[in-house]
Amino acid sequence: MTAVPYLALIASVLALLLAYYFAKVVLRADQGTDLMREIGAAIREGAMAFLRREYKWVSVFVAAMFVLLLIVPIDGRPAASFAYLMGAVLSSVAGFIGMHIATAANTRTANAAREGAAKALPLAFKGGAVMGFSVAGLALLGISINYLLWVKWLGVDQAFQVVAAFGLGASSIALFARIGGGIYTKAADVGGDLVGKVEAGIPEDDPRNPATIADAVGDNVGDVAGMGADLFESYAGSIVAPVVLASLLVPVFMEGDSLAADFGDAEALLMYPILIGALGMIASIVGALFVRGREGRSLSAQLHAGQYVAMALTVVFSIVGTLVLFRGSPTIGNYVLGAPIFLALTIIVGLLGGWAIGFTSEYFTSEHYRPVKGIAQQSETGPATVAIEGIAQGKLSTLPAVVLVVTMIGLSYWFGGVAFGATGDVIGLYGVALAAIGMLSVTGVIVAVDAYGPIADNAGGIAEMAELPPEVRGVTDSLDSLGNTTAAVAKGFAVGSAAVTALALFKSFSLTAGRSVPDGQASMLDSGGAIILNINDTAVTIGLFLGAMTPFIFAALTMSSVGRAAQAMIVEVRRQFAEIPGLREGEPGVKPDSRRCVDISTQAALREMLLPGGLAVVLPLVIGFIDVNALGGFLAGAVVTGFLIAIYMANSGGAWDNAKKYIEAGAHGGKGTDAHAAAVVGDTIGDPFKDTSGPAMNILIKVMTIVSLVFVPAFL
């Protein structure tokens, strides 16, 4: 059993080695023509400059938080501050590595596309996989080291609260990376799209357009770095949550024994999420090696192969691993672990649940199904009906997602209880937390497939700007459109796991708060020792209203930010066309001042991320110091509406995007018709939906919950 953290350490090192190997392969590939090199350098420079400036700003926040964690009477001081710092640093490093390779892979993919899709696909995938395995590898590395350091080697008090602080560090980076990246990418994209309307005759990705480079930078900043930091946090959170929850449930298992007592067999419960993380990692590595460019096989089948292999292996490994770890039906405290196989089932439920949510996202956003076709149909009567139908379909898509999530919660709760022969018991909560790690156990390969998308997208832009032959653009387009579908699955995993992880963190919050309740007031606690958050209590009701409101405000702020930044971009583009002679006419040698546009996006993104990012951290602190029950209601309201809005906005945005592509492929008259113009409006509305506000919800709900969990001892 004590081998588990070391196994995780080995798995994470293997993941990092795979990332290193893939990075080598990518960097060895040819970058193509001089013009391609030049464009690639401009994109890389802009993206790295943004990342550096973002990290500079965020480091101020991280430093302040570091000090706050030292000062405020939370559990696990001062170790928590260092764990926090480790989470923040590792997440930043993963982002840096991933971004570095992604911006190298884009030109190389464009160049490989000149020899066909079979050459280009593996290169783009490997570029994404560097991000995927850096993220997952560094996260698992951090968790194993944290576990060994605080629990095993140093044996600090409240070691598990220290592990939670690691999660908070990862969240801090993810929060700002997601919001800042989301604003950046859409300011450039919306601004770029609208320039065509305002300055007639300048198509998207045209080298004359000064915003084109900023748009390509945005893809990397938002979809690579932002998404990577998000999934670092999700993955770390999904392991941290059940570990912390298990540590808090141990007294229940042991009936009254304090946490400081020898865990005995109960330690298996703490190890188990880490074991699953390690096994899923190995499965993902094997899966990633299955993605090769073979002539004659469909691209989609090749890309999906990696995911399916990883998922299937995870199922097998989980069953074996569970039976080995809990061999001989041990007694854990007062519970006899009668059926450990049910613990493996919660993992499988999570894995399948994540996949199923991804599939419903695909249903609502792919042009092969009714929702997108219906939106395209509405384009016949103009942009207003496109907007109405897109919003309606996005809202409707919350139905299957919620049904799947509550089914997952219900099943894993039940399985958790059955495993311990105690159906319906508080022990079931442990099962719920396991479902989240099950869902994210294959993070490496999922991020790989997701980060592949922006690389292919960038490659297309570079092909256009470098004036490569149209058939090259055709190849990159086929890679890109495949990326849209696989991204839907990745979003399903991200949002589903966010809900379940946040729930597990929420339970940990309630249990931690329960430990601070004075002995005489047992009526404030439920049978598991968590505080009772009674909806009929007025403070909880007020918290519920405020919490449910927060995702609405968050969406409003981020959407408005995109609008403002996009307008600044348009003004600048207009100015350049007016003031740079020969630019509009495309005279040879006349170049736009792309750097100014990159600067505008960078500054806007950094400035605009402060308010929403700050609110996410400050709101739970303010409410928590006033009333912890109100904070409980607040978190519940925020998790539930945040989840709904995340699904709704991601799917509306994706559906509009693909409705436009469906029309561009020839439906309803194709490009140039009024129907197409209407669909373009829908797509532009959807830009901040799917790439700024929607994805920010996942991280919002987890940041607020984990801040509350870490600070709850100080509130009471």
Place this chain on the structure above:
Amino acid sequence: MTAVPYLALIASVLALLLAYYFAKVVLRADQGTDLMREIGAAIREGAMAFLRREYKWVSVFVAAMFVLLLIVPIDGRPAASFAYLMGAVLSSVAGFIGMHIATAANTRTANAAREGAAKALPLAFKGGAVMGFSVAGLALLGISINYLLWVKWLGVDQAFQVVAAFGLGASSIALFARIGGGIYTKAADVGGDLVGKVEAGIPEDDPRNPATIADAVGDNVGDVAGMGADLFESYAGSIVAPVVLASLLVPVFMEGDSLAADFGDAEALLMYPILIGALGMIASIVGALFVRGREGRSLSAQLHAGQYVAMALTVVFSIVGTLVLFRGSPTIGNYVLGAPIFLALTIIVGLLGGWAIGFTSEYFTSEHYRPVKGIAQQSETGPATVAIEGIAQGKLSTLPAVVLVVTMIGLSYWFGGVAFGATGDVIGLYGVALAAIGMLSVTGVIVAVDAYGPIADNAGGIAEMAELPPEVRGVTDSLDSLGNTTAAVAKGFAVGSAAVTALALFKSFSLTAGRSVPDGQASMLDSGGAIILNINDTAVTIGLFLGAMTPFIFAALTMSSVGRAAQAMIVEVRRQFAEIPGLREGEPGVKPDSRRCVDISTQAALREMLLPGGLAVVLPLVIGFIDVNALGGFLAGAVVTGFLIAIYMANSGGAWDNAKKYIEAGAHGGKGTDAHAAAVVGDTIGDPFKDTSGPAMNILIKVMTIVSLVFVPAFL
């Protein structure tokens, strides 16, 4: 004290007499030219035909519910069935009267507008006031009779559950009237707006357009009948909720005395909400008499005068009434009523809270403030940015609304406690329920001012169709734009009261459920005897997710319905232009087949209202029979998100509408520019937001709560 229900009876009869008098005045006025009569007749005929068919369909539902209430083991059988029927019938009668007069007032207002605004304003107001005072009068009449009948004269068991069934009857009608009316009006309006785009050269309200009459009918069906049924239910609900809640709290007051015991002084608590209803009614009658057409005074001041007089008098009357009812600070059970003035303060908090929410709606939707100006500004870059900014501002507008509602809840809870010398006690809940009745005490005059809007709007359409001189249209436009502002205030009252009333009903649900808990399981109950709905309980969590999802699904279904119905309308209009020779050219004597369009809207509205309407009733029943705790979570989730979505959709829609009007008044280039076209798209997106999906939320959350309250004895 026993005089209170009789006072309410007298106040309601006075209200009905005022409605009768106003109806006489309206009907005496001249209908204008023959063409105006003819158009008016067509509108009236269409509106009345819809209402008859709607009532026919709904009566099947009501009959089924009547039988269900007889069969299922709820409290208060069989009286509850009859109370239910009374609620449904009185609401229908109010709708019928209001619609009859509103469709008579429109032509007469158009005719009076030929002599100027000072003649037209009072006529339109009186038309709306007939609706307002029919609604409020019949609701208060029904409640007084129910109170006297079941509590005083017959003394049936569980008389207060019977009173709740009256509220359920009102809700049933409101549910279908709101949804059906909302779909009808926007199918016709969106269809009509888009016809201009599809069939170039046919402006809105043009007599050649076959959808014009359907559009005018829609204003009456949605904004008069739908809104009236909604406010009948809101008003009745706001009185029923505190009465039922007080009856359930009586055992707490009396410490263990059963409900069947002699109430003694506690009866004052049951009477108090009815007293406030009666006093507010008298204040509203006085206020309504203050609205006169005077030359030289601003129209807005004259219209607002009525509201302010009614509100000021309600404040004075409430203070006096409270001091008289609770004179000498009697002992109520174990509580000494130390400071009855604090009960009056909860009423005032509610009244001011409703007004303040209305004001924030006005801020977000009026062209005098930043949000609408910002949306208009975004029209410079096309419809997509208009849509993005409108959605962002609507979501942002939830901030002040939620802050006001939680402040209101917090204050009234505290005041309720202080009145009984027991701060923070369960008694505080009573205060929360009182805030809702405070908010709606002036319903009569609020509905009057709100129903005035569609009458003025209709008058404008008639002036256009009857080809009256442009200055007449100018007068009706000035009346109409004033109606938009006053409607914002009315919506604030409606949505604010929905949240607080639903909360009071929710507490009653929890208390009723608590009464069915076996004696041995006191740990399931809180100090007030309500069931504990612990968010950490997995069933409650699952309920919370499902409940929060329901308003999203509801919005999706109703928006899609509008889209489908609008497309059917467009197809029909196209067909008529193609098949009726001379129609497009406007040859004399050639008329469109308006009746077909009216039929399409009618059928679509009736067909499409069934699924969402049915869900609102069936969902809580299904969940309740599975698990009452899950139902508690479900209701909490639905109330909170329903409130947020109601605010968001109403304000986004209103803001888009006024941004368009702001541009039409000359900003950003005025009519005919690209900016104007972009704003028109925003307005069309906003149509189902503000008039279909948004307003349906208020009634959704109350129907689901009251169904749960009535059926909870059967669940357990």
